Amino acid sequence: MAAQCGRPSPGCTAPGTGYGHTVPLSDGGKAFCIIYSIIGIPFTLLFLTAVVQRVTIHVTRRPVLYVHLRWGFSKQLVALVHAVLLGVVTVSCFFLIPAAVFSVLEDDWNFLESFYFCFISLSTIGLGDYVPGEGYNQRFRELYKLGITCYLLLGLVAMLVVLETFCELHELKKFRKMFYVKKDRDEDQVHIMEHDQLSFSSITDQAAGGKEDQKPDEPFVGPEPPVPADGPPQR
Template identity: 45%
Template sequence: MSTSFRSCLVLGGFILAYIAYLLLGALVFSAIERPVEETMKSDLNSLKEEFLNLSCINATALEIFLEKVLQANKYGVSVLENASLPTNWDLASALFFANTMVTTVGYGHTTPLSDAGKAFSIVYALIGVPFTMLVLTACVQRLMHPLTYGPISVCQRRAGLQHRSASVLHFIMMLVLVVLGFFVVPALVFSTIEETWSFLDSFYFCFISLCTIGLGDFVPAEKPGQRLRALYKISVMVYLFVGLMVMFLVLRTFHKLADVHGWTAFFQLPSYEEEDDDKEPIMGQDPDDESPEAVKPLDPSSQVSYNSINR
């Protein structure tokens, strides 16, 4: 079995393990938080009925009612019947919450209600955040050659461009495609599905999400009566993961571009990993295959540069 094929199998196993990790987290969050949410809804409805049955509304009763309503609304539980979702902790919603947590997007519209949920969130994120970074890094590493080195090499061979010109042309084309494919088109889709979102709102949501800022002022699939809400949530979750991977790819390509044009050296910044590092997968490498030379300190004069792309 070749090293490349073995590393692909390992990468596929990591992706499946990551999906299983998200599902496990969703099931645990749903099991812990859904009963607490139901209890809070029941208490809120009882308080509402008691409030409505009062013959005379006094200031103390009103303050207690408003305090309970605001506290419940903080956790996504509304007293309004036409504004309340069935639950914030069904499997799809819990999966969406787990995904936003480990990708550090964190909209904050849904948060753990119980102490057990908060404690589990700490442990889950402690493992899940570096796991997510590992999976993203491994995927981007596999995409660097077909989406970065390959196109630049084609520009050099077929268009006769120098490596600097080819790298700039490739980066501009990649940036345009990313903006169209992961900002403009998704913004059009979101503005169509979310009736209260304008195109600017949708574009703003895409930008805030893929930059992992996650302010939470716009969250998809929160409208009451949303059709195919579970499928919509999962689709957004996939969009976020793929979008983060593409953003990471753009950043790595830009760092390569900076090395080519000497910007990193000019600003005395560390140069990017060399091309040989990208050729060796971070997962699936057999330790027995390492040669004695591989463990020797690198000689700066012998390092392979970004300029060595085949023409």
């Protein structure tokens, strides 16, 4: 039976990569966990991508466009200020405030340990060395676990929205272009010209082949002369 504790101690072994202390022990449970992960991880990524795209439209793109059109500020400047403010709000609402709450609710956690738990969880590292709600005198354990689950889901979406907002900045786009592989336009034009020459050559070969089909010893058969209305000429 795996030990359960709220923080690492000499009598409690912290788990490795992962989150929490509940692990499958039987072969069937491990096989189900593998199959579930193969199916669940892609669907989770698709769900988060769809949610982040829709949230980014209402939280980032529309406010930036509104301020740009309403007051005439530079769009790049508005986007930069908006990204910084959004980052500050996200850090405050999903790191600093929850860390203060966890330091109060968890008896053996200080503020640094609570902040560490928030960062490790929302950055999807999830070492599992700190697990909230595992104290022996924890009240309303089920409700507390449900609240932590909602916090982690909302915090993950907020982190992805902030990253998407910063990735859309003009300065970062210029920085990312430095690592892109540039295509050689002259080489592309050479390929296009070679393709056109091959197509023209194939058409010419087809036309020449059609002329060779007509054998030189065969007489040219033209249209028959018209027959008079009163019949063929009398001899």
